[in-house]
Amino acid sequence: MLKEISLPSPHDCSDCPIRHRAVCARCDADELEHLDKIKYYRSFEAGQTVVWSGDPMDFVGSVVSGIATLTQTMEDGRTQMVGLLLPSDFVGRPGRDGSAYDVVATTDLVMCCFRKKPFEKMMLETPHIAQRLLEMTLDELDAAREWMLVLGRKTAREKIASLLSIIARRDATLHLRPAQGKVVFDLPLTREAMADYLGLTLETVSRQISALKRDGVIQLEGKRHVTVPDLDRLMDEAGDDSDGGVFA
Amino acid sequence: MLKEISLPSPHDCSDCPIRHRAVCARCDADELEHLDKIKYYRSFEAGQTVVWSGDPMDFVGSVVSGIATLTQTMEDGRTQMVGLLLPSDFVGRPGRDGSAYDVVATTDLVMCCFRKKPFEKMMLETPHIAQRLLEMTLDELDAAREWMLVLGRKTAREKIASLLSIIARRDATLHLRPAQGKVVFDLPLTREAMADYLGLTLETVSRQISALKRDGVIQLEGKRHVTVPDLDRLMDEAGDDSDGGVFA
DNA sequence: AAGCCTCTTTGACCCAGATCAAGCGCGAAC
């Protein structure tokens, strides 16, 4: 198994890239100082498991950079990804000891962790944190429900288009580019991970990506670098009428 | 369209059947009194729509009795149920004007509604409410993710068994009976609603129910009255290893 | 630069579940 990387230099909340979106978004200077005392950074290599389902977790935290996945596995090995954790997303559940899912780093990953007990205590005393966490949890619930429609009712082609448009829009907002017209990005997931997210096999994922390429909906350079000439076209293929905004 | 029924007699929080499970579970007497001022009851007939997706909602609230569903619909009519609302479950999202889903009463339904604006104000001032809502939202998120595994990876037979065992366990806990051995209950959903929940067609639902009956996993009296001779057997068929507890 | 290893693509075939189509059973309306 891979070794955990130690972070070269711990940094300060004031220049934290996720300062304004994470669970600490609403905190004032005093509260940040308090958080600072219970926080620490951890880094993981791509492919490393952050927590195993069922294992005790003595921390909660935020993704600072990189991407992690939340997956559930059945005894016979069938797996379903139930969440994609992007920078600023929260990991762990206050008031619960074990993790309900496997959390795996898909890319190199940096997390800002809080020791669980002190964090829980602080949540009770600091409405700003509890409020922000509620808001984030409600957003995740909406995203999960949006995904239930994808899993339950969409065709393979629509599923792929849905995933690509989510990534494309997320990337556009992250880089403050307009979320329409031409979008270019790198796929952060392998075909297998995409299959696990979409409830498909990796062969079907591959075939449908080839089909979308053949039909000019996307262009591919290598296996991962994607160009979407017309985001509206892609979103049409996804079957949702413009709305969307799952991981907004 | 059906008419809304007016409730014969509004009742008091102290003898409310969902007092200890709903969003108000942690409230003390003062807080309940405050809530009482902004609350009102509404009743709906089976089949009636409580809110349409996209429509403005000027209230949030709790299901007091009956069952409601949360569904999403695509332009071409494909629909996916994304939530099953049982007594004590919360409806609506503080801080959002419109409903993201259709909310439909599956049975006759009574709701305890709070005017939205005052409720939002009260949430900011009353940690007990925000804390309980966070807890409930986290539970719903877990349930939604559990359901993603069902939708994405389970076979039709496993899907049916999963739904039946959820209903059976919920019913058992609601009536304080042991959640194992023999369980008897009524299906609160039509075959079509089950299909919408499971991402199947109603024909497949019907066939798989017949198959489970033929195999002795369940017994049916009429279309809706179900006897599960051995809950463990049913849960085996659902494919999850004992754990479960989605709507616990 | 040869050999591996992992990720990916593509082909051939198969099957679970969708679709299309009757028909049943039971309560409500006339």
Add this chain to the structure above:
DNA sequence: GTTCGCGCTTGATCTGGGTCAAAGAGGCTT
């Protein structure tokens, strides 16, 4: 008591996506 309508079942057939199998394409190691 007959008819209507709705919810449900069952059969026949079709098909999207799964399964099994082979091979290409980079990137790393030695």
